[in-house]
Amino acid sequence: MTVAAADIQTRAAIFRDCFGQLQTEIGRVFVGQPSVVEQLLLCFFCQGHALIEGPPGLGKTLLVRTLSDALNLQFARVQCTPDLMPADITGTQILMETHDGVRSFAFQRGPIFANIVLADEINRATPRTQAAFLEAMQERHVTVFGTTHRIDEPFSVFATQNPIEMEGTYPLPEAQLDRFFFKISIQVPGVDDLAEIMLRTTGDETVRVSSQFGAETVLSLFGLIKQVKIADSVLRYALHLVRATHADAPEAPPVVKKYVRYGASPRAAQSIVLASKATALLAGRYHVAAEDVRRVAVPALNHRIIRNFNAEMERVTSEEIARGVLSTAPPL
Numbered sequence: 182m183t184v185a186a187a188d189i190q191t192r193a194a195i196f197r198d199c200f201g202q203l204q205t206e207i208g209r210v211f212v213g214q215p216s217v218v219e220q221l222l223l224c225f226f227c228q229g230h231a232l233i234e235g236p237p238g239l240g241k242t243l244l245v246r247t248l249s250d251a252l253n254l255q256f257a258r259v260q261c262t263p264d265l266m267p268a269d270i271t272g273t274q275i276l277m278e279t280h281d282g283v284r285s286f287a288f289q290r291g292p293i294f295a296n297i298v299l300a301d302e303i304n305r306a307t308p309r310t311q312a313a314f315l316e317a318m319q320e321r322h323v324t325v326f327g328t329t330h331r332i333d334e335p336f337s338v339f340a341t342q343n344p345i346e347m348e349g350t351y352p353l354p355e356a357q358l359d360r361f362f363f364k365i366s367i368q369v370p371g372v373d374d375l376a377e378i379m380l381r382t383t384g385d386e387t388v389r390v391s392s393q394f395g396a397e398t399v400l401s402l403f404g405l406i407k408q409v410k411i412a413d414s415v416l417r418y419a420l421h422l423v424r425a426t427h428a429d430a431p432e433a434p435p436v437v438k439k440y441v442r443y444g445a446s447p448r449a450a451q452s453i454v455l456a457s458k459a460t461a462l463l464a465g466r467y468h469v470a471a472e473d474v475r476r477v478a479v480p481a482l483n484h485r486i487i488r489n490f491n492a493e494m495e496r497v498t499s500e501e502i503a504r505g506v507l508s509t510a511p512p513l
Contacts, residue, residue, distance in 0.1 A: 192405045193462050199394060199402060200226070200463060206251040206390045211244050212381065213374035220365045220480050221248065221339070225297075227455040228403050229362025230318050230338040232303075232353075232484060239367045241341040245299045250390040254335070254399070257292035258299040261306035267313035271323045272330075288325065293317045294332055296396065300340040304350040311357060314338060318360040335399045355443070355487060362452045363477075364484035366500065409458035411469040418513045419457065419474045423450045425506045426486050436505035440492035445485035452481040471513040479503045 200222055207218050221244065224231040233241045242258075249256035259270055272291035278284045292298060293314070303311060317323050318338055322331045340361070343350055358364075370378065381388065425432040427444030437444070456477035457469045464473070482503040492502070 190467075192401070193465070193467065196226075196402050196405055196459075196462050197465070199398065202393055203248070203251050206393065207244070207247050209388050210247045210250075210381075210390060211240055212377045213370050214367065217244070217365055217367055220363050220477075221245075223456050223459050223477065224363045224365075225335075225337050226399070226402055226459055227362060227406060227452075228335055228337065229452060229455070230340070230360060232358070232361040232364045233339060233341045233367060234344065234364060235341075235367035236369075237343060239369065241367055242299065242301055244367075245297070245339040245341070247390055248339075249297045249299070251393050252297070252399070253392045253395040254296035256297045256299070257295035258301060259292050260301050261303050261310070263305065263307055265306050265310045267310055268325075270310065270313040271317070271325055274326055288328070288330065290330070291323075293323060293338075294330075296333065296335050296337070298336075298338045300338060302343060303340040304342040304353055306351065308351055308354065311351065311353060314340075315357055315360065318357075333396075335396055335403070358484045359446050359448050361484060363456070363480040365480060366483075406455065406459045406462065409461055409467055409469060411454060411458065414513060415457075415469050415471055415474060416454065418471055418510070419453045419478075420450055422453070422474070422478050422482070422506055422510055423447070425510065426482060426503070434506060434509040436497075436502055436509070440488055440495075440497050440502055441486055442489040443487035445482050449481050449485045453478055456481060475507060478507050482506070 203222055204215075204218055211218065221231060221233075225248065233244065235241055246258075259265070268291070270291050270293050272289050272294070274286040275289045276284055277287045300314065317332060321334070321336055322329050324330075342353070421432055423445050424430045425434060426437055426441060427433060428438050428441045430444070453474060454469070457473040460473040460476055461467070461469045479500060483500040486499040486502050488497065488499055488502070
């Protein structure tokens with residue numbers, strides 16, 4: 182075995198250990214739904230942003246808060262409301278006076294400059310305020326009064342939202358949805374999980390999460406994920422899934438031709454490939470397999486599929502369409 186191969190194996194073992202420790206720490210507070218926790222961590226280690234959707238009371242905020250508690254990183258929470266202004270997120274110039282009476286403007290950083298940003302109930306903010314996240318999420322910097330301010334890495338935005346049918350919500354525009362690496366759906370827990378939640382939340386014992394890793398460790402593991410190889414055939418399989426979400430593409434299955442107005446963008450392919458590489462590492466492999474692609478395709482595609490009128494009338498969800506694309510894709 183070469184020195185380079187041994188180094189990759191050692192670092193891959195560290196990645197699996199870090200991933201497992203975070204899963205364990207989150208599981209001490211957030212009950213059940215292991216696939217949700219896995220998708221959140223995949224998104225974080227790939228330096229992506231996640232949109233977490235579910236009705237109130239299912240622990241969306243708790244999940245992100247617990248992740249931040251388990252990491253030695255800077256955390257900020259933004260409670261999105263209709264009166265929230267863009268400057269409340271990005272920061273603004275304020276007039277400062279020195280001890281000798283000299284006045285000058287200084288930039289006061291907003292909460293977007295944290296390593297982990299929780300945008301709680303993002304679809305309760307107005308479209309103008311939602312747009313304040315766009316530049317930061319894509320370019321990893323913000324521009325205020327003509328001056329660009331870079332955001333330190335690692336940087337991930339985890340936005341929660343209530344279902345868009347609920348009162349007082351503003352649907353996120355397609356351009357902003359496309360910036361999210363994954364869309365993660367939280368389901369109502371079963372009776373056993375509910376019983377465990379009651380035991381943890383109505384008893385007198387307080388569970389505290391121990392802080393695990395800092396920025397240097399996280400960034401090195403992100404670099405490792407990029408080193409995982411993907412064969413041309415597997416890459417083309419992932420690209421086939423993305424192309425198949427477009428109604429005018431020859432790869433499109435009947436469910437897409439009937440229900441889709443716009444398909445997924447190339448960012449969806451980037452999300453699938455990166456998340457597949459991380460999934461391969463978790464499985465102890467240093468190359469991506471088709472099963473890795475299938476495992477991460479739905480959360481990478483479902484928020485990037487724009488439904489047409491037929492889908493809305495028949496209540497066909499984007500996630501159902503994404504699963505239809507996956508089920509009809511030719512085997513690799």
